[in-house]
Amino acid sequence: MWHEAKWTPPIDNWGTGMAFVCDNDGCPGGVRMYARTKVGFCNCYTGVANDDEIDRIGDVDLHAETYTAEAPGVVTAIGDLKGRKRVFRIDNRFVGTTHVLSIVVASDCKAVVATLVSNNPISEAEEAAAVAVLRDKPFQQWAANN
Amino acid sequence: MKIGILAAALLLFATLAQAQVRSDTPKIGDPPEAQNMRLVGYDDLQARSAYQPTIHRQGNRYIAYIGHHGGTNRVAAPVNPMTGKAEFNGTSIVDVTDPVHPKYLAHIPGAEGLFEDGGAQMVRVCDGAAFYKADPKAVFMLRPFGNEAHEVWNVTDPANPVLLTRLTGLKGTHKSWWECETGIAYLVSGAEGWRVPRMTQVYDMSDPVHPKFIRNFGLPGQQPGATGSVPTMLHGMISTGPAGNRIYFGYGTNGGGIVQIVDRDKLIHGPAEPTPENLLYPQVGRLDLSPLIGAHTTYPMIGVPVPGFLHDKIGAKRDFIMIVNEQILNECQEARQMVWFADFTVEAKGMVVSNFTAPELGGNFCERGGRFGSHSSNESMEPVFRNKLAFISYFNAGVRALDIRNPYQPREVGYFIPSITKDTDERCIKVDGKDRCKVAIQTNNVETDDRGYIYIVDRANTGMHILEVTGEPRTIAGLK
Numbered sequence: 001m002w003h004e005a006k007w008t009p010p011i012d013n014w015g016t017g018m019a020f021v022c023d024n025d026g027c028p029g030g031v032r033m034y035a036r037t038k039v040g041f042c043n044c045y046t047g048v049a050n051d052d053e054i055d056r057i058g059d060v061d062l063h064a065e066t067y068t069a070e071a072p073g074v075v076t077a078i079g080d081l082k083g084r085k086r087v088f089r090i091d092n093r094f095v096g097t098t099h100v101l102s103i104v105v106a107s108d109c110k111a112v113v114a115t116l117v118s119n120n121p122i123s124e125a126e127e128a129a130a131v132a133v134l135r136d137k138p139f140q141q142w143a144a145n146n
Numbered sequence: 147m148k149i150g151i152l153a154a155a156l157l158l159f160a161t162l163a164q165a166q167v168r169s170d171t172p173k174i175g176d177p178p179e180a181q182n183m184r185l186v187g188y189d190d191l192q193a194r195s196a197y198q199p200t201i202h203r204q205g206n207r208y209i210a211y212i213g214h215h216g217g218t219n220r221v222a223a224p225v226n227p228m229t230g231k232a233e234f235n236g237t238s239i240v241d242v243t244d245p246v247h248p249k250y251l252a253h254i255p256g257a258e259g260l261f262e263d264g265g266a267q268m269v270r271v272c273d274g275a276a277f278y279k280a281d282p283k284a285v286f287m288l289r290p291f292g293n294e295a296h297e298v299w300n301v302t303d304p305a306n307p308v309l310l311t312r313l314t315g316l317k318g319t320h321k322s323w324w325e326c327e328t329g330i331a332y333l334v335s336g337a338e339g340w341r342v343p344r345m346t347q348v349y350d351m352s353d354p355v356h357p358k359f360i361r362n363f364g365l366p367g368q369q370p371g372a373t374g375s376v377p378t379m380l381h382g383m384i385s386t387g388p389a390g391n392r393i394y395f396g397y398g399t400n401g402g403g404i405v406q407i408v409d410r411d412k413l414i415h416g417p418a419e420p421t422p423e424n425l426l427y428p429q430v431g432r433l434d435l436s437p438l439i440g441a442h443t444t445y446p447m448i449g450v451p452v453p454g455f456l457h458d459k460i461g462a463k464r465d466f467i468m469i470v471n472e473q474i475l476n477e478c479q480e481a482r483q484m485v486w487f488a489d490f491t492v493e494a495k496g497m498v499v500s501n502f503t504a505p506e507l508g509g510n511f512c513e514r515g516g517r518f519g520s521h522s523s524n525e526s527m528e529p530v531f532r533n534k535l536a537f538i539s540y541f542n543a544g545v546r547a548l549d550i551r552n553p554y555q556p557r558e559v560g561y562f563i564p565s566i567t568k569d570t571d572e573r574c575i576k577v578d579g580k581d582r583c584k585v586a587i588q589t590n591n592v593e594t595d596d597r598g599y600i601y602i603v604d605r606a607n608t609g610m611h612i613l614e615v616t617g618e619p620r621t622i623a624g625l626k
Contacts, residue, residue, distance in 0.1 A: 012437035013401030013481045040474045052341040056376040066374060144579035 001026025002133050007034065009062035014038050017113075018142055020133055022126065029120030033130050034059065035139060037146050038111045047106045048083035055086075058102035059115045064090040067100065078134055081105035081112055087122075101127060112143060171514060172566045172586055179509075182560030182619050183547060186599065187612040189248045192224050193569035194235045196603035197267035198321070199610060201242065201526070201595040204273075204285050208595060209304045210248070211271055211287060212238040212603055212610060214256060216264025218571055226253045234258050235265040237289055238610075239304045245599050245612045251305040257292025264292050267319075271301065272326035279353035280329070286310070286354045288331060290319035293343070296333050298354040310355050318343030321382030323393075328352065330360075330414065332383050332393065337362055339370035342379035346395070348414060361418035363428075365397065365404065369420040378402040381442050381472075384525060385410060390448065392430075396441035399472040400483050403441035407431035407467075407493050431493035435469070438481040442472035443522045450533050453552045464491045466553045469498075473519025473541060476573045477584075478512035483519040485538055487553040502556045504543045509563075515584025516573035516606060517541035521591065528596040534622050535559070535615070537600055542586040545602045547619050559619045563587055564604070564611050571606040598625045 005021040017036020038057060048054055051073045060067050073086030083105035090098040101116040116122050116130055133139060178185060195215040202209050214235035217223055223232040228250070236256030241249040256266035270288045274280035287299040291312065296319060298311040318336025325331070329352025336343035345364035351357045362369075365377040378398040385393040391411055397404040412428035435441060447466040455462045467490050471483030484503035490496040503520070504511070511518035521539045524531065531537075536548045536556075544563030548556045564587050574583040590605035600613040615623060 010437070013439070015480065039479075052376060055374070056342065056379075061375040069373060141579070145576050 002033075002129060004138070005032070009034060009059070012062075015146070017146075018139055020130070022129060026129060027118070027126050029118050031116055031118040031122060031126050031130065033114060033116050033133065034062070035112065035114040035134060037143050038113055040109050048104045048111065051084065051086060054084045054102060054104045057104050057111055057113060058086070059113050060088050060090075060100050060102050063098070063100065063115070063117060064092070066090075076103060076105065078103070078105050078112065078131055081107050083111070103131075171584070174566055174568060176565050178565045179544070179563040180561065182617040183545070183562035183600070183613050183615055185562070185564075185611055186614050187242070187245045187248050188609060189240050189250055190567070190569060190609035191238050191240075191603070192226060192250075192253060193221070193607045193609070194224055194238065195261070195265075195571070195605050195607050196238075196590060196610065197265070197605070198269060198522075198591045199593045199601045199603050200269045200271055201593055201599075201601060202271040202285065203596065204304065207241060207243045208597070209251075209271075209301075210238075210240040210242045210601060210610065211269040211301075212240065213267045213269040213289060214238065214265045215267055215605065216257070216259040216261050216292070218260065218607070220571065222260060223258075228253065237266050237269055237287070239301065239307065240610065241304070242599070242601070242612060248610070248612065252307060254299065254307055257294060259292055262293075266290055266292070266297075268321045270322060270324040272324055272329070274354075276327050277329040277352040277354070288322060288324050288351070290322070293318050293336065295319070296322070296335070298351065298357070300354075311357060313349075313357060320344050320380070323383050323385050324351065325385050325387050327387050329354075330385075331357070332385060334380055334382055340364065340368060341370070341372060341376045342368045344379045344381065346380060346383065360414060362420055363413060364420070364425065365406070366422040366425045369422070369425065372422075378404055378440075381440070384443075384445060386446060386448070390446075392446065394444040394446050394467055396444035396469070398435070398440035399442050400440045400474040400480060402437050403435035403439050403469070403471065405431075405433040405435070405441050405444050405467060405469060405488065405496065407490065407496075431490060431496055433488060433490075433496040433498075435486075435498075439471045439483060439486070441469050442520075443468075443470040443525070445470070445523050445525060445536070447533050447550070447553060450553060452554065461491060464489055464553070465493075466490060467496070468523060468536060468550070468553070470520050470523050470538060472521050473517045476516050476575050478518060479575060485520050485523070485548070485556070487550075487556060489553075500554050500556055502538070502546075502548055502558065504540050504546050504558070504561070509543055511543050514542045515586035516588045518543055521589075524592050524594045524600070526594045526596075528594065530596055530598045530623055530625070531594055534624075535619055537592045537594060539589045539592045539602060541588050541590070541605070544587060544589050545592050545600065545613070547615060549619070549622055551622070559622065560615055560617070562602070562611070562613050564589070564602070564608060567608055570604070570608045573606065598623060
């Protein structure tokens with residue numbers, strides 16, 4: 001259901017990452033996920049400790065200059081990496097509302113930043129499937145070398 | 147037959163090329179690499195990872211104060227031979243009056259913690275004589291204590307420093323600025339509630355024992371209660387004091403850089419409540435850089451008479467900011483960070499007009515290990531080098547000397563890459579998921595004094611090298 005896709009966000013100094021798309025039966029609304037590592041981000045000893053950190057380190061701004069947090073973030077983890085996730089909304093009068101789930105987890109000075117983007121609210125099942133992709137070998141191997 | 151000869155020639159070429167690569171990998175015992183710069187003196191700084199040197203003239207003496215990062219995985223707290231105790235990296239104090247024979251005077255321990263989590267990275271020093279509320283004979287040193295506090299020490303006797311003040315409760319610190327002519331300090335702090343671990347706290351520290359808080363400052367969006375994306379956090383600033391009435395802020399290190407010019411008087415005396423409107427009130431210029439580069443050091447070059455423009459009715463003298471980015475990742479694993487010159491003659495409409503980067507091809511620097519790219523410039527405004535030469539720390543490419551008399555066309559006129567020593571620490575990158583490490587010089591920061599000596603310190607524990615220019619750059623500086 002999830003397959004690798006082309007990285008389309010604009011380039012910055014964190015470089016590009018891996019992109020995935022989930023559609024058809026797995027994600028009725030269609031979900032795109034952009035995931036990459038950020039090495040040497042600050043506060044690397046306290047990790048992603050609060051919502052300011054997820055707002056600062058997350059990649060929502062690659063998708064829109066302005067966006068709105070839907071709710072406070074919550075603690076999350078992917079394997080040994082710990083951090084936070086937070087739901088955002090991007091409103092555009094031409095294309096309507098885009099829903100974004102930003103997941104930022106870290107260990108030491110290395111963060112994994114994943115951004116899920118969909119035209120519909122992202123369900124728990126879609127989120128769980130996306131996290132499984134992040135824990136799968138292709139992304140893990142890529143992340144280990146980036 | 148011809149194919150065989152060609153293949154043999156290619157093999158020979160490949161072998162020679164490989165040999166060249168190997169010869170570029172530094173080894174203990176290799177001589178330093180230099181052009182128009184030479185070594186005058188050296189101190190190993192007790193093999194502590196060094197961030198920033200500041201040179202201060204105290205009477206007839208010249209004293210170097212060196213801020214250190216925290217310890218390393220290998221040695222969390224090196225032993226201070228003067229006390230016989232293991233001490234967390236803090237501040238080294240070295241008498242460099244005789245630069246050939248620097249004398250280590252004292253080490254003030256810093257905060258516990260490794261790398262940027264501990265230590266006391268930066269340091270500024272001012273004479274009390276300029277502070278109307280301070281002992282006129284005293285000399286004061288400002289430094290962070292890890293990421294948790296700022297401290298002021300009395301270093302009148304640099305061999306016996308005394309702690310005067312500690313401002314605590316922070317979640318970040320970095321490269322502050324202290325106006326020695328007024329005592330106003332611009333502290334890079336992580337204040338409670340602010341959305342970034344590095345923003346500005348303005349203090350009147352003309353009475354170093356009783357600092358007086360003036361205000362917090364940052365980019366709109368960084369203040370408490372703001373929402374949405376968080377603007378790039380501060381790295382540091384340089385003030386021109388009441389005379390110049392400008393402060394040059396650099397945000398970002400290796401990406402999303404922002405240069406901001408601030409009216410000093412409006413900053414100090416303007417409305418202090420951190421609303422978006424109040425935060426913009428003192429701003430007179432701002433330049434957003436490419437997402438690929440930061441703004442680590444923003445060094446003002448005011449009123450530069452540009453060669454070839456001298457007969458121009460308008461704009462014969464120009465104001466520039468030398469913007470130095472900081473390379474963060476080892477072995478070229480990110481976009482190249484370098485030096486940019488921006489023409490800010492019209493402050494509200496600054497534009498980048500030139501750049502400099504050390505030539506990678508000649509030095510094979512991406513292969514040497516550690517970081518390769520710019521980090522910082524000298525910040526001294528003494529006339530000997532002012533608007534003539536700039537010195538840029540370049541990690542494994544040592545220090546690079548630039549002729550900046552024409553900022554539209556900067557050019558390299560010298561360099562010095564120290565030799566590694568037994569103390570030089572390794573730097574690693576991931577290859578196939580495993581660490582692959584190399585040992586290389588990591589020249590972190592550079593400063594100059596009014597005699598024309600250049601001081602470079604090493605992030606990979608190689609100590610402090612005191613240098614002087616020779617040849618063309620010596621002529622440019624007007625040194626004999």
